[in-house]
Amino acid sequence: xxxxxxxxxxxxxxxxxxxxxxxxxxxxxxxxxxxxxxxxxxxxxxxxxxxxxxxxxxxxxxxxxxxxxxxxxxxxxxxxxxxxxxxxxxxxxxxxxxxxxxxxxxxxxxxxxxxxxxxxxxxxxxxxxxxxxxxxxxxxxxxxxxxxxxxxxxxxxxxxxxxxxxxxxxxxxxxxxxxxxxxxxxxxxxx
Amino acid sequence: xxxxxxxxxxxxxxxxxxxxxxxxxxxxxxxxxxxxxxxxxxxxxxxxxxxxxxxxxxxxxxxxxxxxxxxxxxxxxxxxxxxxxxxxxxxxxxxxxxxxxxxxxxxxxxxxxxxxxxxxxxxxxxxxxxxxxxxxxxxxxxxxxxxxxxxxxxxxxxxxxxxxxxxxxxxxxxxxxxxxxxxxxxxxxxxxxxxxxxxxxxxxxxxxxxxxxxxxxxxxxxxxxxxxxxxxxxxxxxxxxxxxxxxxxxxxxxxxxxxxxxxxxxxxxxxxxxxxxxxxxxxxxxxxxxxxxxxxxxxxxxxxxxxxxxxxxxxxxxxxxxxxxxxxxxxxxxxxxxxxxxxxxxxxxxxxxxxxxxxxxxxxxxxxxxxxxxxxxxxxxxxxx
Numbered sequence: 001x002x003x004x005x006x007x008x009x010x011x012x013x014x015x016x017x018x019x020x021x022x023x024x025x026x027x028x029x030x031x032x033x034x035x036x037x038x039x040x041x042x043x044x045x046x047x048x049x050x051x052x053x054x055x056x057x058x059x060x061x062x063x064x065x066x067x068x069x070x071x072x073x074x075x076x077x078x079x080x081x082x083x084x085x086x087x088x089x090x091x092x093x094x095x096x097x098x099x100x101x102x103x104x105x106x107x108x109x110x111x112x113x114x115x116x117x118x119x120x121x122x123x124x125x126x127x128x129x130x131x132x133x134x135x136x137x138x139x140x141x142x143x144x145x146x147x148x149x150x151x152x153x154x155x156x157x158x159x160x161x162x163x164x165x166x167x168x169x170x171x172x173x174x175x176x177x178x179x180x181x182x183x184x185x186x187x188x189x190x191x
Numbered sequence: 192x193x194x195x196x197x198x199x200x201x202x203x204x205x206x207x208x209x210x211x212x213x214x215x216x217x218x219x220x221x222x223x224x225x226x227x228x229x230x231x232x233x234x235x236x237x238x239x240x241x242x243x244x245x246x247x248x249x250x251x252x253x254x255x256x257x258x259x260x261x262x263x264x265x266x267x268x269x270x271x272x273x274x275x276x277x278x279x280x281x282x283x284x285x286x287x288x289x290x291x292x293x294x295x296x297x298x299x300x301x302x303x304x305x306x307x308x309x310x311x312x313x314x315x316x317x318x319x320x321x322x323x324x325x326x327x328x329x330x331x332x333x334x335x336x337x338x339x340x341x342x343x344x345x346x347x348x349x350x351x352x353x354x355x356x357x358x359x360x361x362x363x364x365x366x367x368x369x370x371x372x373x374x375x376x377x378x379x380x381x382x383x384x385x386x387x388x389x390x391x392x393x394x395x396x397x398x399x400x401x402x403x404x405x406x407x408x409x410x411x412x413x414x415x416x417x418x419x420x421x422x423x424x425x426x427x428x429x430x431x432x433x434x435x436x437x438x439x440x441x442x443x444x445x446x447x448x449x450x451x452x453x454x455x456x457x458x459x460x461x462x463x464x465x466x467x468x469x470x471x472x473x474x475x476x477x478x479x480x481x482x483x484x485x486x487x488x489x490x491x492x493x494x495x496x497x498x499x500x501x502x503x504x505x506x507x508x509x510x511x512x513x514x515x516x517x518x519x520x521x522x523x524x525x526x527x528x529x530x531x532x533x534x535x536x537x538x539x540x541x542x543x544x545x546x547x548x549x550x551x552x553x554x555x556x557x558x559x560x561x562x563x564x565x566x567x568x569x570x571x572x573x574x575x576x
Contacts, residue, residue: 082413083382086417086420089420090419093424169420170361170414173412173414173417177414178316181317188409188410188411
């Protein structure tokens with residue numbers, strides 16, 4: 001009876017088998033070294049910068065989700081009018097648009113903010129979101145006040161009104177960015 | 192036979208005449224944007240190009256070589272952690288994720304006054320709770336910690352208006368802001384983008400709940416635009432239209448649609464030659480080196496490549512067309528020897544693990560790098576917010 005190796009592959013000599021075994025051992029060694037190195041480098045990175053985990057966001061309740069979804073179109077309209085009014089003032093100062101165009105934007109913003117205030121009154125936030133809802137309402141009222149201040153320029157032509165309106169709009173913008181970030185984290189992906 | 196010749200000649204003449212008529216008003220690559228009657232008669236779908244010829248760029252490079260030299264640093268406003276590499280550079284992906292710094296450039300002129308290229312951001316709730324970034328510290332505190340007085344900041348050039356790059360403008364109330372008019376115009380244009388065309392498809396992409404409120408561009412919350420307004424109302428803004436020389440050796444170059452519609456570069460003369468800061472048009476230095484696009488937002492990829500080329504031309508020396516002096520906003524290997532310009536780096540003391548790098552020193556300016564530079568392990572904290 002022939003030895004098993006010779007039966008399976010008579011052309012492979014004992015020396016050949018040794019070479020194959022050595023080759024396999026080398027391959028296994030490379031894999032072990034690579035895995036060890038990878039694990040070590042990961043430990044080094046972890047040591048260089050260990051970052052505290054951000055607190056996990058609790059899942060929204062159905063009532064919270066309903067409220068946030070209802071707020072979204074209001075939020076979009078408020079933001080659009082706020083930015084159009086800001087840009088309108090920039091272009092007015094740089095003389096890229098005249099008073100007619102600025103007035104159109106301010107009038108549009110006044111309408112938007114009035115409508116948003118009315119819509120917010122119809123929303124019924126769950127108790128957990130009541131503070132944010134009130135804060136959002138305060139922001140819209142600030143935008144409204146800012147637009148009223150800007151509109152005074154059409155009565156007396158004084159650009160001081162734009163400067164008086166600015167901090168109101170900035171405070172309102174800060175507030176809705178803060179609330180917007182909480183409700184719609186993906187609204188402004190950093191890029 | 193003669194009749195046939197007459198017909199052929201007439202047909203060719205008609206085609207030539209038609210060609211001349213059609214060509215009237217066509218924008219050529221070498222045209223200045225203002226050649227087209229100030230853009231007043233530009234067709235609605237034709238955008239300003241921001242092209243600059245090699246000759247013009249070389250002229251700026253050569254002239255600036257004679258200008259007073261500036262010192263320069265970068266510091267890290269925050270660091271995005273674990274960003275999928277392919278979302279940053281679609282042609283790469285040798286690692287599944289990368290950490291991206293948000294770099295701010297600081298330039299110190301011969302008079303000791305400072306300028307910023309980009310201003311970082313400060314929306315802490317977003318940075319720490321939602322975006323899982325790390326390492327934020329207030330920019331004024333960071334500057335003080337590396338030996339630069341924030342009260343000396345006289346000007347800020349924003350490479351583009353996205354909120355993570357133009358977010359701390361109001362921290363420098365006396366600084367003049369430089370922003371491209373094209374950047375403001377594009378925000379305005381897309382605020383009015385029709386929501387009805389094609390069933391509102393384009394508009395819907397980003398306006399579904401949770402998406403960007405102003406499609407197809409986003410990244411400009413009212414907060415950021417209003418901060419720009421504050422500068423304009425305070426007489427502290429310069430709305431730039433294309434190339435603009437702030438002073439000798441400090442020149443803004445347009446990079447329209449290199450990242451956003453009104454992106455702009457900043458060329459600065461230094462002892463190591465011209466540096467070109469590129470914000471997100473130069474998101475990746477390796478991308479500039481290897482001609483890979485990166486961080487494509489409102490980007491025209493050809494325009495991004497042309498902006499890369501501007502750096503090659505502006506920073507070139509005879510026999511050396513290189514990418515070494517291009518300053519990137521998000522290069523993952525910033526603050527390592529792999530990106531030689533930023534290799535002289537250190538952890539900002541009290542800077543919540545944020546890093547700074549000294550790019551070059553001029554006019555007897557001493558080094559700001561501590562000896563030895565702190566580079567050890569660091570644990571960032573989440574500040575109260």
